[in-house]
């Protein structure tokens with residue numbers, strides 16, 4: 157498999173080089189030259205496949221010969237070594253729970269896959285790989301956990317000061333070892349811009365082998381397709397296809413779902429469920445795409461004003477607004493409605509949504525109301541315990557911390573505070 161840069165002025169590369177570089181030298185995102193077709197035999201008999209076999213068959217064409225098949229099988233098996241249950245909430249809405257991994261968010265899949273690939277690629281290399289990653293909440297913890305102790309790789313996480321939840325902050329600031337956290341006095345978009353500038357800087361590239369662990373990196377982005385296939389394995393009526401509502405911030409997750417659909421996964425329709433940071437729903441409504449300055453919300457992981465992966469969504473549909481709109485609807489959900497949704501779903505169905513899942517639930521319920529007879533699922537992207545204040549206030553009940561997360565509260569936060577400027581980041585990196 158070859159990958160091309162969406163800025164179209166850098167040479168094509170294979171999976172290894174795309175993963176090791178993160179971003180193309182012309183600052184473009186890598187995109188697969190061709191979209192592999194998932195064999196009909198797999199789709200028609202999907203319940204006969206184990207999760208591991210399915211994951212291996214989906215990822216193999218994207219990885220090509222960059223990793224031996226036996227090693228790839230091992231990597232995908234370790235990546236998905238936890239449950240992905242599809243839980244019914246109402247008669248026509250189910251929740252695909254993606255929070256049963258080590259950091260209780262969907263990012264564990266991409267982070268675990270990428271860390272293992274990078275660990276494999278950096279074996280026997282003298283030069284350490286430095287992963288720079290920006291987070292609005294969940295990516296940071298997942299990447300910290302996925303890369304902790306990986307030989308030959310160090311991770312530097314940039315997160316926006318005061319804009320991630322306390323559990324998220326503990327997850328990304330308490331690992332130590334090869335993980336360093338930088339608290340940036342700005343927004344997620346500032347963090348992401350600083351990281352992207354670093355990849356293009358000649359001095360930094362002379363000192364470091366830099367890569368990204370955001371979904372701009374194909375090794376982080378592509379495995380996010382897997383749980384859409386796991387959802388279809390559990391979907392009860394494969395004649396009546398699901399509408400899938402995805403809480404969307406940087407748009408890597410929904411773009412992976414759209415890619416899975418383009419490769420043959422049966423899905424009725426996708427919904428990009430956003431909070432008020434809604435540049436993409438706005439584009440779907442008006443045909444004009446205008447990145448916005450991000451504002452803070454209760455669904456903080458989606459507080460992204462300029463979603464990196466929107467360009468990949470455009471590429472999938474050849475920049476055709478009419479075609480995109482056939483496959484994808486956008487919704488904007490306010491904090492007040494998010495909180496009412498958590499309360500309403502808890503009171504009526506005894507299901508506890510996190511704020512991101514609640515945004516998706518509201519959008520899906522609204523869509524199904526105007527499309528009677530359809531059924532759908534939300535991607536429940538994070539555990540409610542990551543947002544205890546919002547969830548407890550809405551449900552009137554304490555959120556119980558799962559035993560596997562309790563250790564976090566005895567750990568000491570360690571981070572370096574930084575202004576939101578690339579020159580500050582550069583100076584710090586060069587002085588280390």
Ligand SMILES: N[C@@H](CCOP(=O)(O)O)C(=O)O
Nearest residue numbers: 291292293294295370371406
């Ligand atoms: N929602 C993210 C923002 C970064 O997204 P990514 O998928 O590109 O890593 C977060 O939780 O950090």
